[in-house]
Amino acid sequence: KTRPPASLTNTPVLLPALPVSLVTSVFPATMALVAGPSQYGSLWPLPQKVHISDVSFKLSSSNFQITDAKESSAGPSCNLLQSAYRRYYEYVFVGPKNQKRGRDQPAGPSEVTELQVWITSPDSDCDSFPTESSDESYELSVDQPVAVLKAPKVWGALHGLETFSQLVYEDEFGAKTINSTVISDFPRFAHRGVLLDSSRHFIPVKVILANLETMAMNKFNIFHWHIVDDSSFPYLSQTFPQLSEKVRNRDGYRIRYFLRYRPNSIVPTEHRFTSFETVPFPSVFLRVWKSNPDIQKFMEQQGFGQDFTKLESFYIQRLLDIVTTTQKGYMIWQEVFDNGVKLKPDTVVHVWMDNGSDKEMAKVTAGGYTTILSAPWYLDYISIGQDWQKYYKVEPLNFNGTDDQKKLVIGGEACLWGEFVDATNLTPRLWPRACAVAERLWSAKEVTDTNDAFNRLAVHRCRLVERGIPAQPLYTSYCPREYKGI
Amino acid sequence: KTRPPASLTNTPVLLPALPVSLVTSVFPATMALVAGPSQYGSLWPLPQKVHISDVSFKLSSSNFQITDAKESSAGPSCNLLQSAYRRYYEYVFVGPKNQKRGRDQPAGPSEVTELQVWITSPDSDCDSFPTESSDESYELSVDQPVAVLKAPKVWGALHGLETFSQLVYEDEFGAKTINSTVISDFPRFAHRGVLLDSSRHFIPVKVILANLETMAMNKFNIFHWHIVDDSSFPYLSQTFPQLSEKVRNRDGYRIRYFLRYRPNSIVPTEHRFTSFETVPFPSVFLRVWKSNPDIQKFMEQQGFGQDFTKLESFYIQRLLDIVTTTQKGYMIWQEVFDNGVKLKPDTVVHVWMDNGSDKEMAKVTAGGYTTILSAPWYLDYISIGQDWQKYYKVEPLNFNGTDDQKKLVIGGEACLWGEFVDATNLTPRLWPRACAVAERLWSAKEVTDTNDAFNRLAVHRCRLVERGIPAQPLYTSYCPREYKGI
Numbered sequence: 001k002t003r004p005p006a007s008l009t010n011t012p013v014l015l016p017a018l019p020v021s022l023v024t025s026v027f028p029a030t031m032a033l034v035a036g037p038s039q040y041g042s043l044w045p046l047p048q049k050v051h052i053s054d055v056s057f058k059l060s061s062s063n064f065q066i067t068d069a070k071e072s073s074a075g076p077s078c079n080l081l082q083s084a085y086r087r088y089y090e091y092v093f094v095g096p097k098n099q100k101r102g103r104d105q106p107a108g109p110s111e112v113t114e115l116q117v118w119i120t121s122p123d124s125d126c127d128s129f130p131t132e133s134s135d136e137s138y139e140l141s142v143d144q145p146v147a148v149l150k151a152p153k154v155w156g157a158l159h160g161l162e163t164f165s166q167l168v169y170e171d172e173f174g175a176k177t178i179n180s181t182v183i184s185d186f187p188r189f190a191h192r193g194v195l196l197d198s199s200r201h202f203i204p205v206k207v208i209l210a211n212l213e214t215m216a217m218n219k220f221n222i223f224h225w226h227i228v229d230d231s232s233f234p235y236l237s238q239t240f241p242q243l244s245e246k247v248r249n250r251d252g253y254r255i256r257y258f259l260r261y262r263p264n265s266i267v268p269t270e271h272r273f274t275s276f277e278t279v280p281f282p283s284v285f286l287r288v289w290k291s292n293p294d295i296q297k298f299m300e301q302q303g304f305g306q307d308f309t310k311l312e313s314f315y316i317q318r319l320l321d322i323v324t325t326t327q328k329g330y331m332i333w334q335e336v337f338d339n340g341v342k343l344k345p346d347t348v349v350h351v352w353m354d355n356g357s358d359k360e361m362a363k364v365t366a367g368g369y370t371t372i373l374s375a376p377w378y379l380d381y382i383s384i385g386q387d388w389q390k391y392y393k394v395e396p397l398n399f400n401g402t403d404d405q406k407k408l409v410i411g412g413e414a415c416l417w418g419e420f421v422d423a424t425n426l427t428p429r430l431w432p433r434a435c436a437v438a439e440r441l442w443s444a445k446e447v448t449d450t451n452d453a454f455n456r457l458a459v460h461r462c463r464l465v466e467r468g469i470p471a472q473p474l475y476t477s478y479c480p481r482e483y484k485g486i
Numbered sequence: 487k488t489r490p491p492a493s494l495t496n497t498p499v500l501l502p503a504l505p506v507s508l509v510t511s512v513f514p515a516t517m518a519l520v521a522g523p524s525q526y527g528s529l530w531p532l533p534q535k536v537h538i539s540d541v542s543f544k545l546s547s548s549n550f551q552i553t554d555a556k557e558s559s560a561g562p563s564c565n566l567l568q569s570a571y572r573r574y575y576e577y578v579f580v581g582p583k584n585q586k587r588g589r590d591q592p593a594g595p596s597e598v599t600e601l602q603v604w605i606t607s608p609d610s611d612c613d614s615f616p617t618e619s620s621d622e623s624y625e626l627s628v629d630q631p632v633a634v635l636k637a638p639k640v641w642g643a644l645h646g647l648e649t650f651s652q653l654v655y656e657d658e659f660g661a662k663t664i665n666s667t668v669i670s671d672f673p674r675f676a677h678r679g680v681l682l683d684s685s686r687h688f689i690p691v692k693v694i695l696a697n698l699e700t701m702a703m704n705k706f707n708i709f710h711w712h713i714v715d716d717s718s719f720p721y722l723s724q725t726f727p728q729l730s731e732k733v734r735n736r737d738g739y740r741i742r743y744f745l746r747y748r749p750n751s752i753v754p755t756e757h758r759f760t761s762f763e764t765v766p767f768p769s770v771f772l773r774v775w776k777s778n779p780d781i782q783k784f785m786e787q788q789g790f791g792q793d794f795t796k797l798e799s800f801y802i803q804r805l806l807d808i809v810t811t812t813q814k815g816y817m818i819w820q821e822v823f824d825n826g827v828k829l830k831p832d833t834v835v836h837v838w839m840d841n842g843s844d845k846e847m848a849k850v851t852a853g854g855y856t857t858i859l860s861a862p863w864y865l866d867y868i869s870i871g872q873d874w875q876k877y878y879k880v881e882p883l884n885f886n887g888t889d890d891q892k893k894l895v896i897g898g899e900a901c902l903w904g905e906f907v908d909a910t911n912l913t914p915r916l917w918p919r920a921c922a923v924a925e926r927l928w929s930a931k932e933v934t935d936t937n938d939a940f941n942r943l944a945v946h947r948c949r950l951v952e953r954g955i956p957a958q959p960l961y962t963s964y965c966p967r968e969y970k971g972i
Contacts, residue, residue: 200962201959201962202964204970206972207972210972231962381870382870383868384868418962419961419962420871420959420960421958422959422968423968423969423970423971424914424951424958424959424969425911425914425915428910428911428914470911470972471910472906472908472910472911473687473906473907473908473910474906475905475906476687476717476904476905478688482688482908483908483909483910484690484909485909485910485971485972486690486692486693486909486913486954
């Protein structure tokens with residue numbers, strides 16, 4: 001007995017593909033509807049240029065290492081890379097230990113024993129933070145006995161390490177295997193973000209860290225941490241310790257705040273995400289302003305009369321001036337633009353309202369502003385079925401505008417607002433649904449084959465599960481190693 | 487910045503109530519929208535008769551015990567109860583250990599030091615399994631120094647222990663506290679179930695066990711284990727070991743099977759749930775039957791002609807005859823009834839089709855059949871917002887029929903079908919949404935105040951979290967002790 005979910009009745013029934021050798025062992029023969037494996041294995045997001053040959057090599061945990069190429073501008077002193085090597089060695093050999101070869105046996109003729117990482121630019125960026133103009137490209141060549149990963153900067157190397165780990169699969173005997181492969185890769189959009197909200201519910205640092213790791217596995221590079229809001233103010237400022245207290249003890253209408261952190265200034269993480277500023281959302285102040293005699297007096301002094309738009313404009317201008325002195329960029333939610341507030345030309349506008357977001361994108365970019373898109377990617381809206389396909393099918397540049405306007409779209413963000421989300425359900429609700437957004441923002445515009453995406457994503461989600469992330473299933477399926485927690 | 491979910495814009499914004507003493511300490515003062523605490527504390531599901539007085543007593547972990555009343559028909563040899571005493575002692579003193587009193591200090595004048603459990607019927611039912619006619623009633627009187635829990639059978643005692651544990655809260659100093667209380671309780675419906683589906687995704691035994699525990703915390707008494715289906719056949723029969731193999735290796739159209747277990751014959755659990763039988767779903771066989779020459783021949787021999795309804799009837803009759811010999815009951819999904827198959831009068835019909843389920847309930851009960859309802863409680867259908875309220879507002883007897891017809895409705899089940907659910911997301915998706923069904927099936931028909939339910943349920947879900955169950959939040963809120971896992 002079953003009731004096919006309404007959303008699926010008109011779409012083909014698909015089951016996740018595993019590497020060919022696994023299909024028969026993992027799925028009972030009765031499952032006739034298993035989709036074929038993707039020619040791109042389980043790569044996610046799909047690189048810009050991929051060629052995977054039929055020639056395969058083995059990898060042995062006792063005879064494999066990730067090393068700095070001798071020409072590399074980043075060496076043993078680059079902790080960012082060294083810890084990534086350790087992490088990705090673990091990811092490559094995740095699961096039951098490969099017992100095929102003893103340490104004393106010589107390498108076989110078709111074995112990859114080394115991945116050399118070569119940072120080609122004189123400045124590796126190892127000790128800096130990424131910006132929206134950072135070079136994230138890399139080139140990966142898998143051959144035996146040595147695979148080579150070349151990248152101008154550490155950012156591309158980190159992405160390439162993830163890609164390398166995704167190329168490794170298990171043959172029918174459980175041996176770690178990788179095919180001869182050539183990949184050339186770079187992101188389509190510079191700004192690829194995930195928004196988490198710790199104001200509606202507390203999110204333990206452990207959970208935030210796990211999600212940062214998962215972001216890296218999907219080549220996201222922006223963590224938008226919505227730390228505080230009118231529901232709570234869990235941020236304690238070291239510079240202004242009274243700030244939190246004053247907000248907490250405030251009576252009456254609850255003020256919304258947006259503060260910004262480099263996540264790594266708060267959270268010790270081996271990843272470095274570009275982070276950014278958002279400005280307060282003045283329309284929610286209006287009620288307070290209107291009832292405050294001091295504000296009324298101030299408006300008279302400034303000659304604003306009763307025009308609160310002028311006050312809003314004044315407020316935003318002042319705030320952006322302050323932000324400017326910190327050498328940081330600034331973003332605003334779209335209403336500030338919609339309300340006609342005078343903005344600095346380098347303001348980034350965040351488009352989030354689902355109704356007519358294509359028109360909004362056209363309007364904002366026609367005004368010359370840089371923009372990012374979140375409207376179709378509010379992951380707190382849930383439904384039965386494969387809603388990842390809906391997110392996947394979004395084309396961010398699908399609005400009326402010139403080529404110059406399109407260039408102003410620097411990316412987007414998957415938003416998981418927190419009204420109904422805390423540590424109990426955040427991670428499975430976010431993954432693998434956010435993966436769809438990750439591929440849309442990284443891969444080429446032409447990568448739109450939902451069936452091929454399903455085949456890769458189903459295995460990718462099993463990979464996340466193997467790495468300890470409770471990513472929920474796409475549909476009826478098995479993973480070689482299922483989630484162990486409750 | 488926030489976007490109010492569409493489903494919430496027209497409902498009052500509520501925040502969960504905690505025991506009064508906790509409200510100020512847990513919620514920042516800025517949260518003006520905290521709803522008032524319920525007069526019924528955090529009891530869930532609400533007992534039939536409750537009187538909680540203002541007089542409160544303390545409980546100390548070093549000076550409290552759950553004991554058998556000397557008149558009880560179940561003593562130290564009743565492992566079912568003894569292990570429940572240990573479990574509920576742990577639940578009562580969950581969280582940071584109460585350090586208020588040393589072991590040597592005498593009990594204070596207003597301290598509850600003992601809960602006496604008194605099974606009043608000569609046969610406690612300790613060594614049997616519950617049936618649909620088992621007595622689950624209990625009476626609980628909390629006074630100092632001794633509280634008394636009276637129940638005719640162990641089933642009522644188990645429910646009463648849960649209720650007692652739900653009466654305990656922490657005062658402003660963290661001391662365990664309970665108010666003088668009198669409760670008289672029994673279930674409105676005999677059949678209160680949860681369906682889990684291990685055919686679409688593997689569910690580890692650990693996860694099933696945790697959900698059985700959570701069912702007991704909500705006074706559910708039926709575990710409907712949908713072990714196998716056309717997607718997979720994870721059941722290995724000891725009596726018929728070839729069964730699983732034959733099904734697994736079958737080509738062509740995938741057969742749906744329904745097998746039935748007493749969960750405790752497979753899963754070692756301290757709870758005992760009534761379990762039941764469902765019969766195969768013959769309509770899915772039709773395709774196979776129509777293309778099978780042997781079946782055609784058989785139909786000719788039987789004089790069925792081309793009337794597959796007669797074949798279906800024949801099949802069901804034979805199957806129910808077999809089940810009858812096992813002394814078990816049998817249930818069918820509603821289509822078997824709808825298709826006009828001749829049924830035995832003691833067949834239970836499971837109403838699951840959402841469209842016109844009230845008419846179906848009227849028709850089934852008019853036919854004299856016992857019925858259970860699941861149609862409005864398919865929890866695999868998800869949406870943003872507080873959908874528990876929708877489940878809560880269902881009235882199972884809200885169909886046109888006589889009093890005798892209504893008596894044939896013995897309960898219902900919350901169904902969490904497994905297409906999109908596995909160990910990564912099952913538990914938070916099920917709880918606390920299934921709690922709404924639990925209260926509807928246990929409490930009096932008149933218990934329909936959604937605001938009061940919210941206040942109790944918000945604290946109840948925090949209790950589940952404290953007990954290690956990742957029950958997801960109802961809405962923006964805090965728990966005194968948040969979930970620790972990822």
